[in-house]
Amino acid sequence: AQKITQTQPGMFVQEKEAVTLDCTYDTSDQSYGLFWYKQPSSGEMIFLIYQGSYDEQNATEGRYSLNFQKARKSANLVISASQLGDSAMYFCAMRGRAGANNLFFGTGTRLTVIP
């Protein structure tokens, strides 16, 4: 079964600094996808970045990058140059069993950016 683990319930980062949010996963599938979502206090879920298991390069989207270490089964999110608007909950997710599209989410990390 798929499992996503986020071990940091809360993180603080100084504005303009970089921060890494940890995510480890467990799956028996060879082909899988990993996603990161942001949930501000308003509640909407905002897609940030995706990493496919066969992608050789780490995914990047603007200030977001994904540090994908397949052998260690980790997919950490790196946010560079943090901004006050980055304060939110961040969820790591993995696609379900091969052929299915449902995502399984971790418990999330609450990031607070300090001015």
Added chain:
Amino acid sequence: GAGVSQSPSNKVTEKGKDVELRCDPISGHTALYWYRQSLGQGLEFLIYFQGNSAPDKSGLPSDRFSAERTGGSVSTLTIQRTQQEDSAVYLCASSPPGRLRADGYTFGSGTRLTVV
């Protein structure tokens, strides 16, 4: 529609009553998902509809929970004999046909259910 629409946005109900939550996915999206997010928690998968296939109900927490999807579009999540632990935000999402794309789902804004 332009996005995933959920109604009502807020629902307060008395313990023991039945409630229905509605989700209208993006037009053309064949896959529809229901999740539950309890206060301060992550998203708990409930049920997944993919086209005309039998739904994946593996996440439903009890037989008080059921969901239907009529005509491959609108879905209704029904909770019977509500309990206080059912209080949560219920999120619906949809995705286009085929393999889940790299941009994942489109989520609705959720229904906040409070059982008193």
